[in-house]
Amino acid sequence: MTPQTWLMKSEPNEASIDDLAREGRLPWTGVRNHQARNFMRDAFRLGDRVLFYHSSCAEPGIAGLGHVASAPYPDPTQFDPSSSYFDPKSAPASPRWLLVDVAFVAKTPLLSLAALRSAPELADLAVLQRGNRLSITPITPDQWRRLAVRLGVPA
DNA sequence: GCCAACGTTGGC
């Protein structure tokens, strides 16, 4: 089966594409939204493509590529009282929050949010829809082909 | 800092 593609938002002051490039792979900690968690739990497959999106920063946009590098497993920060992601309602026997590891593939020239919005052929991206706040959104195969052109990478 | 959008909480 051909890999699916996901857009995953990260605040670069927490984890940037440069952090991922340096570390090679990172656990995608901190997802605390059921819909985003369910994507990782139910739909992610090893090797799926990840579009690494910088959010809540001076220049939001797609900053690089990765791939899904693990099966889903419990996010350890939910059990850590010193973590801002601590969830007192979660127990190790029945963890509420899962994550996957994401591996580095490549940095791309920043495809900024402004550039995404100004590309008519990308207007259907979920991340551009009014009111969207979801930190993980699916990218269709056709959307990926159009994005690859803009990113200057092979589809 | 502002604020639109949307999710969650909790009283009823």
Place this chain on the structure above:
DNA sequence: GCCAACGTTGGC
């Protein structure tokens, strides 16, 4: 189950 209040996200 309804819904008002409140909290969070995230661009600007």
